Amino acid sequence: MRATPIVPVALVVGALLGWGSGTGLARRADPPAAEGLPGKALFAQYCAACHGAEGRGDGPSAASLPIKPWNLTEARVLGHLPDEFIRLTITKGGAAVGLSPLMPAWEAYLGQEQVADLVAYIRSLAGPRQEPREVFAGPIDPPGAPVQPILFSHLIHAGAFQISCQYCHADARRSQYAGLPSVERCMGCHKIVAAAGNPEVQKLQGYWQRREPIPWVRIYKVPEFVYFQHRGHIRAGVACQTCHGQIQQLMRVPAIEGPNRVNDLLNLVGLTPAPAPLSMGWCVECHRATNRAHGIDQPSVSAGTAAPLDCVTCHH
16 A cells, blocks of 8 residues: 655645735735745755754754744744745845844845745745734835844834833833833843844843943934823823834834924915824824714813813923
8 A cells, every 4th residue: 555645734734825925925826735835945955954844943953053043833923024024034144134143144046036935935834824914014124214223123022022012111101201121121031032143132231241221212202392191192092003103013113203394384385284193283183083982073172082182281
């Protein structure tokens, strides 16, 4: 009797997924079987030595590495990451996305089509399947983001690993400011996680050893005559993304919000453009919408509101 070959579970999952290689997860019209994905041979040639034949991070070279390669079959982590992140990691190497430089850059050896095939195959390994709406779309590195002393990626921390915003920004729920995590809080994880083999974590360890704060470049700042309180918004159930956008999808955070001259000039000539994010008009419109959502169509300025509209709320 002829033996029936056993197909690895990860490949069966890949056959069921059949994800494309565009931004996010796009279904192919006729999803191919994982065995037939052209990226399989590329994965075996370039990735399996560290990530293992099935992508579980258990390749023959993995044991000697100071940082264990990612388990590519775990959709809990990989499933949220956009194709752009995977492509950038493959082509530019781990250091380009804040990960270990031990992940080499393959840009000189792989063409765009080969990279797309490799991304599609890596997607096929991860399970359980993520719905397209659960995957971040990008871009992950928008223009206007300042260079920070450490490449801290919200995409990895808040996105892939789902770390709560308030774990790091603990002051947001109890004060005017969201605050920044202390070096001690960061080291609480990184004494163990990526403690060796990642230059960005080594920078953090340097600040810790020298007992110095990290000189982060400030991104968000309201004018001095504005009083904004994080505590009230957090207690009202306002999500961080309402004001800061989908920050968990960004590798670097841009500073493009607030009043700008284009909107000022358009208003000056009699046009009525939509207010820019984090400008006064934008905040007022949000408060009005919140009141309407609570059934308050014509609120008093100073009383009976879910979101206050009195000038002294922010200017006092």
